[in-house]
Amino acid sequence: MTAVAEMLRTYPKDLGGVDQAKLSAxxxxxxxxxxxxxxxxxxxxxxDMVAELTKCIRTCTDCSDVCxxxxxxxxxxxxxxxxxxxxxxxxxxxxxxxxxDECAQHEMSCVPVLAAQYxxxxxxLRSNG
Amino acid sequence: MTAVAEMLRTYPKDLGGVDQAKLSAxxxxxxxxxxxxxxxxxxxxxxDMVAELTKCIRTCTDCSDVCxxxxxxxxxxxxxxxxxxxxxxxxxxxxxxxxxDECAQHEMSCVPVLAAQYxxxxxxLRSNG
Amino acid sequence: MTAVAEMLRTYPKDLGGVDQAKLSAxxxxxxxxxxxxxxxxxxxxxxDMVAELTKCIRTCTDCSDVCxxxxxxxxxxxxxxxxxxxxxxxxxxxxxxxxxDECAQHEMSCVPVLAAQYxxxxxxLRSNG
Amino acid sequence: MTAVAEMLRTYPKDLGGVDQAKLSAxxxxxxxxxxxxxxxxxxxxxxDMVAELTKCIRTCTDCSDVCxxxxxxxxxxxxxxxxxxxxxxxxxxxxxxxxxDECAQHEMSCVPVLAAQYxxxxxxLRSNG
Numbered sequence: 424m425t426a427v428a429e430m431l432r433t434y435p436k437d438l439g440g441v442d443q444a445k446l447s448a449x450x451x452x453x454x455x456x457x458x459x460x461x462x463x464x465x466x467x468x469x470x471d472m473v474a475e476l477t478k479c480i481r482t483c484t485d486c487s488d489v490c491x492x493x494x495x496x497x498x499x500x501x502x503x504x505x506x507x508x509x510x511x512x513x514x515x516x517x518x519x520x521x522x523x524d525e526c527a528q529h530e531m532s533c534v535p536v537l538a539a540q541y542x543x544x545x546x547x548l549r550s551n552g
Numbered sequence: 553m554t555a556v557a558e559m560l561r562t563y564p565k566d567l568g569g570v571d572q573a574k575l576s577a578x579x580x581x582x583x584x585x586x587x588x589x590x591x592x593x594x595x596x597x598x599x600d601m602v603a604e605l606t607k608c609i610r611t612c613t614d615c616s617d618v619c620x621x622x623x624x625x626x627x628x629x630x631x632x633x634x635x636x637x638x639x640x641x642x643x644x645x646x647x648x649x650x651x652x653d654e655c656a657q658h659e660m661s662c663v664p665v666l667a668a669q670y671x672x673x674x675x676x677l678r679s680n681g
Numbered sequence: 682m683t684a685v686a687e688m689l690r691t692y693p694k695d696l697g698g699v700d701q702a703k704l705s706a707x708x709x710x711x712x713x714x715x716x717x718x719x720x721x722x723x724x725x726x727x728x729d730m731v732a733e734l735t736k737c738i739r740t741c742t743d744c745s746d747v748c749x750x751x752x753x754x755x756x757x758x759x760x761x762x763x764x765x766x767x768x769x770x771x772x773x774x775x776x777x778x779x780x781x782d783e784c785a786q787h788e789m790s791c792v793p794v795l796a797a798q799y800x801x802x803x804x805x806l807r808s809n810g
Numbered sequence: 811m812t813a814v815a816e817m818l819r820t821y822p823k824d825l826g827g828v829d830q831a832k833l834s835a836x837x838x839x840x841x842x843x844x845x846x847x848x849x850x851x852x853x854x855x856x857x858d859m860v861a862e863l864t865k866c867i868r869t870c871t872d873c874s875d876v877c878x879x880x881x882x883x884x885x886x887x888x889x890x891x892x893x894x895x896x897x898x899x900x901x902x903x904x905x906x907x908x909x910x911d912e913c914a915q916h917e918m919s920c921v922p923v924l925a926a927q928y929x930x931x932x933x934x935l936r937s938n939g
Binding site for chain 2: 813814817818820821822823837841842844845846848849850852853855856857858874878881882885886887888926927
């Protein structure tokens with residue numbers, strides 16, 4: 424059992440019938456994506472062709488920030504607000520899509536790692552929403 | 553001229569016809585709201601009636617995180633992506649609304665400060681979107 | 682191989698003799714700690730005895746923010762600055778220690794999960810510094 | 811009176827003799843610096859000479875993250891921990907110094923704005939520590 428799943432299991436109040444396995448997977452995907460995007464933006468900055476990668480750097484930086492806020496919102500259950508959660512999930516799906524589309528146009532070694540993250544994160548967010 | 557407006561003015565490429573005064577006001581509203589919400593969540597935590605303020609604390613904490621990501625996304629202009637920006641603005645409006653509605657139910661001294669922030673932030677985001 | 686380790690492996694320039702396994706473990710510990718602390722602060726907020734847990738909630742929230750910034754700084758390698766990195770690592774060790782000391786005084790079910798995270802995060806940061 | 815100062819004034823418990831004017835100025839400096847650094851990193855990314863500005867972009871991005879966490883920690887007063895606060899302030903002074911030193915080597919139009927921010931932020935943090 425991951426730490427994310429263990430923290431969910433020890434929450435002191437009722438989680439309102441949420442699918443804990445799906446929610447854990449979703450939080451983990453956001454965490455991973457936040458880190459991968461930060462690392463990707465930095466790796467692009469060190470490429471010789473950095474001038475061709477500026478949109479990629481920007482989109483990855485945005486995506487990292489959005490995934491970061493998303494894992495935080497999804498990790499809180501007290502005083503749950505469905506409208507807020509849904510809007511944050513939609514922003515995260517939009518960020519992952521923008522980032523995935525942009526990165527797919529480049530042939531760098533991090534693309535497969537990133538593609539797996541975006542697709543996992545976007546899929547999990549959608550199936551959870 | 554504020555630092556936010558000065559940084560906008562010195563951006564080296566074309567900003568694509570954006571209304572710089574509106575955008576600056578919007579970024580400043582998000583910054584202020586991020587700080588006010590963090591301070592409000594902490595002030596509520598020190599109230600004797602903290603047990604009645606848990607939803608307020610949670611909503612303020614979420615709103616702070618969302619406003620934080622929003623000021624960052626709005627402060628970047630390279631490789632602009634309209635879909636991503638719109639989704640982030642919508643999440644921010646939802647967070648400000650949830651927070652404003654919740655805080656309005658309590659009679660604490662910070663409520664007028666907060667109410668001004670949410671309404672300013674929500675209004676500016678909507679008029680900018 | 683984790684995504685963190687894969688991203689390190691694909692970095693396009695020389696990493697300057699850094700121990701990649703240690704650095705990956707350190708980034709992962711910060712990521713996990715950021716999430717666990719956010720979840721712990723929220724779980725405490727839903728405890729009936731929330732009024733006795735306010736210092737715990739505050740320290741966990743700070744620790745989450747500090748670990749979040751730390752995983753971001755450690756995930757960047759371009760233009761490395763040793764003084765900045767060291768100061769951020771020290772702040773992170775201080776946050777993990779404050780949080781671990783505070784949480785150890787309570788007997789909630791999340792304490793063992795948290796204790797493992799703080800100690801792992803603090804240890805890895807120190808051995809990496 | 812700024813919103814930061816008003817929120818401080820409405821804090822429900824004793825602030826322990828802190829100089830409220832200095833603390834407000836310090837929080838505001840961190841907020842401004844977080845935004846300016848995000849905008850500077852993005853502006854550098856759009857310069858034709860981006861390949862010569864990669865260290866500047868990285869240092870600004872780190873500085874923005876550290877200032878962001880610092881304004882959050884300084885905005886909380888419940889369960890104050892002096893060791894944690896001091897370590898975070900030191901990380902923030904180190905980040906502002908690294909960023910100020912790096913940016914001073916370039917002759918772009920944002921440098922005076924940034925220089926004012928770093929120096930204000932570093933000075934206020936030191937005088938507050």
